[in-house]
Amino acid sequence: LRVPFPWQEALCGYVIIVMALFWCSEALPLAVTALLPVLLFPLMNIMDSTTVCQEYLKDTNMLFLGGLVMAIAIETWNLHKRVALRVLLITGVRPALLLMGFMVVTAFLSMWISNTATTAMMVPIAQAVMEQLHKSEAESGTTGQVSEHTNKAFELQEKSPDSFKEPEEKGEWLVGNSHVLTVEEERERSETIEKKHLNLSKGMSLCICYSSSIGGIATLTGTTPNLVLQGQVNDIYKDNGGIINFASWFSFAFPTMVVLLILAWIWLQILYLGFNFKKNFGCGTSPAAKAKEQQAYEIIKKESKKLGKMTFAEIEVLILFVLLVVLWFTREPGFIPGWATVLFNKDNTSYVTDATVALFISLLLFILPSGFSSQDRDQEQTGGRAKFRAPPPLLDWKVVQEKMPWNIVFLLGGGFALAKGSEKSGLSAWLGTKLTPLQSIPHPAIAFLLCLLIATFTECTSNVATTTLFLPILASMAEAICLNPLYVMLPCTLSASLAFMLPVATPPNAIVFSYGQLRVIDMAKAGFVLNILGVLTITLAINTWASSLFQLQTFPSWANRTGT
Structure with a gap:
């Protein structure tokens, strides 16, 4: 590509376009593309190399790292699997409740650990339950079939003289022949069972990947676009007073997540189960169906028993996780002064952020032991004296190094570098003057159209790249x-997680698609409606509870960078 005009704005726009093309086509790895500003901005005299490099490790990056260390600890000690199985034992295995159980568990886990890890754990559990349900239904049908069909056959033979006629005289084959009738009915019955099982399997697979994406929007650390937003707001509007923090984000995004999760549950029921209240919720269930459900329930119960009692390490990780969440919520709750304001505030400057809390808990994971000291008796080395062996810590660096997605750190940094480059080059101001005609459009319409645009764009490229490209422009x-910049930045950040239509849109979709039960058309059909529902839900949220929470109806003083 050749830059036609030597303006600073055009040069920065050129870098953004090149990075957008590389991110969409994946001509280079995403993280490598994110490093291009380090090379191109100094060569184009937009920013010096030192300033660009400083954008790659900010407070938001440290919050991301601290949150992921906690998630790795949860995965290492299988605490997430214990929670998942316990909730499934509570909800039961009736179709609608089973669907709801998997969605609630997946969404909750995705709030705290990565969407990909959650999906990878939940899909095998769902597959085991589905196989047991299918096997039980096939066996229960075969058991009571012979006597029932044999009786019908005998009645037909005794009561129908026509059964002795030749097939040509009757115009049909021997309906009185019990063997022929049984085979035909068995084939129809098998087809019905297979179709039912396939539909339920499709619904179960989609509910897991969809709820993992939906659950991630509820917390600030749940998915990377949320952190991109926080970083961009803090970078572009330095006097915003920490308006985007864990507590404020949760107050806005958690109700949105709940509404969208309920709508997704209803839609998947209608699409794959048929919204039959009596059938789906088990009202008037036959003894055979109850036996089938009990067998599937036993599968979940067996998996739960395999985990045994909670270990000392699991209890420690659970306590640290609860402590982390409590400290995040109470640091700056908004309606009262938080502990950070009371204890660590000087000259109206808060010295403690959510990243401080995350790294404090992460440090404890490398210090606290995973068990109690054990005794060894080695006659040769200790002369028969007891030798105490210290237990390993809850986490070691080797595990973190293997499981940490380091590429996301560079992706976040690349986004911050682009935002700073747009500001330094004047591209942000130039775009602002060109977009003034949008002032005549009603604000809810602007929010809806932008959400629709982002939701469509994120089907083709990663949600991190989408938010990184669009948020500075929207600001x-x-x-x-x-x-108010948050009026468009908040909903578009959530819309970047509405990747429901294509297997390549997000890793959770690719994981469930790899099991071979879904076709692209299945995901596209279910995802299209869910995308529309998601955009409508987010538009509703931004014009109701988010408006009062963030005072979106007013233009804040911290957003006035021109001073006019």
Whole structure:
């Protein structure tokens, strides 16, 4: 590509376009593309190398690292699997409740650990339950079939003289022949069972990948686009007063997640189960069906028993996790002064952030022991004296190094570098002047159209790249039309997680698709409606509870970068 004009704005726009093309086509690895500003911005005299490099390790990156260390500890000690199986034992295995159980568990886990790890853990559990349900239904049908069909056959033979006629005289084959009738009915019955099983399997697979994406939006550390937003807001608007923190984000995003999760549950029921209340919720269930459900329930119970009692390490990790969440919520709750304001505030400057809390808990994971000291008796080395062996810590660096997605750190940094480059080059201000005609469009319509655009774009590229590219542009647009920047940045960040239509849109979709039960058309059909429901839900959220929470109806002073 050749830059036609030697303007600083055009040069920065050129870098953004090149990175967008590379991110969409994956001509280079995503993380490598994110490093291009380190090379191109100094060569184009947009920013010096030292300033660019400083953008790659900010407070948001440290929050991301601290949150993931906690997630790795949960995965290492199988605490997430114990929680998942316990909830499934509570909800039961009736179709609608089973669907709801898997969705609730998956969404909850995705709030705290990566969407990919959650999906990879939940799909095998769902497959085991589905196989047992299918096997039980096939066996229960075969057991009571012979006597029932034999009686019908004898009645037909005794009561129908026509059964002795030749097939040509009757115009049909021997309906009185019990063997022929049984085979035909068995074939129809088998087809019905297979179709039912396939539909339920499709619904179960989709419910897991969809709820993992939906659950990730509820917490600030649940998925990377949320952290991209926080970093961009803090980078572009330095005097925002920490408006995006764990507590404020949760207050906005958690209700949105709950509404969208319920809508997804209803839609998948309608699509794959048929919304039959009596059938789906087990009202008036036959003894055979109850036996089938009990067998599937035993599978989950057996898996839960395999885990045994909670170990000392699991209890420690659970306590640290609860402590982390409590400290995040109470640091700066908004309606009262938080502990950070009371204890660590000087000259109206808060010295403690969510990243501080995350790294404090992460440090404890490398210090606290995973068990109690054990005694060894080695006659040769200790002369028969007891030798105490210290237990390993809850986490060691080798495990973290293997499981940590380091590429996301560079992706976050690349986004911050682009935002800073847009500001330094004047591209943000130039875009703002060009977008002023949007002022005549109603604000809810702007939010809806932008959400639709982002939801469509994120089907083709990663949600991190999508938010990284669009958020600085949206901030400039909002300033140009005197609209609170959060009014467009918040919903578009959530919309970047609405990757429901294609297997390549997000790793959870690819995982469930790899099991071979879904076709692309299945995911596209279910995902299209869910995308529309998601955009409508987010538009509703931003114009109701989010508006009062963030005062979105006013243009804040911290957003006025021009001073006019």
